[in-house]
Amino acid sequence: MEPVYLDNAATTPLAPQVIARMNEVMQQTFGNASTPNYYGRKARAILDEARAVIAKSINAQPGEIVFNSGGSEGDNTAIIMTALTHQEQGKHIITTSIEHEAVLQSMKYLETLGFEVTYLPVNQAGQINVDQVQNALRPDTILVSIMMVNNEIGVLNPIKEIGQLLQDHPAIFHTDAVQSYGLQDIDVRALNVDLLTTSAHKINGPKMLGFMYERADLTLPPLIKGGQQELKRRAGTENVPAIAGFATAVQLNSSKERSEIRQRLQSYKQLLLTLLDQADVEYVVNGPDIAQTTPNILNLWIKGFATSILQIKLDLAGIVVSGGSACTAGSLEPSHVLRAMFGAQNPRVEQSIRVSFNKMTVENDIIKLADALIKIVRAKKG
Known part of the structure; x- marks a missing residue:
């Protein structure tokens, strides 16, 4: 698959x-x-x-x-x-x-x-x-x-x-x-x-x-x-x-199409957060309210899960996400963006993932991500 x-x-x-x-x-x-x-x-x-x-x-x-x-x-x-x-x-x-x-x-x-x-x-x-x-x-x-x-x-x-x-x-x-x-x-x-x-x-x-x-x-x-x-x-x-x-x-990205894509991707962000809320997953959005960010990027602190571990677990579940910028993907250094926002000692610096969409993303992709996250969090709680 x-x-x-x-x-x-x-x-x-x-x-x-x-x-x-x-x-x-x-x-x-x-x-x-x-x-x-x-x-x-x-x-x-x-x-x-x-x-x-x-x-x-x-x-x-x-x-x-x-x-x-x-x-x-x-x-x-x-x-x-x-x-x-x-x-x-x-x-x-x-x-x-x-x-x-x-x-x-x-x-x-x-x-x-x-x-x-x-x-x-x-x-x-x-x-x-x-x-x-x-x-x-x-x-x-x-x-x-x-x-x-x-x-x-x-x-x-x-x-x-x-x-x-x-x-x-x-x-x-x-x-x-x-x-x-x-x-x-x-x-x-x-x-x-x-x-x-x-x-x-x-x-x-x-x-x-x-x-x-x-x-x-x-x-x-x-x-x-x-x-x-x-x-x-x-x-x-x-x-x-x-x-x-x-x-x-x-x-392929005319002004009308861009507007439609923005609306659709914004709905995906809200859908993911709603599904996590319904399952009582403990998370925090890194950044301002999602209405003030670009619709294709969502950065989440999933409390208690190291970024690298969560990425591996999601990868095994068939879900590809990021721990931050691709330009530092081979580095063990935590995100300089999150450090600048919260300080180097804040746990979310090393416990956050970036989820990002594009116009080929479909709603079922979001549902699969939410299901995988919910299962991972529930498995840890035992």
Whole structure:
């Protein structure tokens, strides 16, 4: 029997339409999009079409979309190259304590180069507010990098309000939108962001692919050196079949479909909690009220069960969940997000699981998870 997959914040399965489109392009269009010959022009046409589709999805211009290998490269490029390019104006950066490791490790690297980073603390709901950003701003602040949605607890950050605040400050504003793109409605003009990074595999697209939105009047030197691909902003031959698949994944997530998916996934979260309540399972939601989080992520403290043990028991029951971010899956370190929220000694730091859905998740998956959790908890009680 196929396991129930509920670790979609780590990665999502490829949509059948994406697979079909990638196969079609792989079979019919093998040219290098940077060459001017017949085969290259065919590849270039597909690349240009995909760029236009993706730009429209965030209200950007096609020339503002830079294809890359995914969220980690995008975050590294946005943060490191912004800092190095603007260091004559200042060396102060603002971020939060619960960012993805791709952001945090970029910050740590910059600190070794003499940059000063302010890590905004979060409350026990994992939230920051605009006042914290305003109070941390200095004349020498050159970059603010704050994720749109946290990948472990699903908390939504006030990106639009922060963008409005920064309109009166010269700092560049970057947001990691890896966990929000394709589910939340994003308009880079309305949000006033300068840089935005994504990953295709979070929206049923291919792995090792993403894009960085780079505002037209913001010219960053490339992190990846080499050829002149992507308008000289990212070297390396474009993976045209994967990019075509990415565009298909984006087209499958129209505004109407996103709204319907959000409602359905939100109902799944509520269903799971209702079933656990009815069975008197002792749990706590990590984060704010579920109405204030992205509908596809739910982080639960199941009291008395070590994360690793609970994951194993669920795996044996045919249920796949996560203990936190996939980027630290091989580490024995507890979640830095939960530590930032509750402190290192709080038991929930090492007794929590992340359950995450995507549009292919069905209601019966939630019922199976609830049944498995109920059996595990009752077995321990004896």
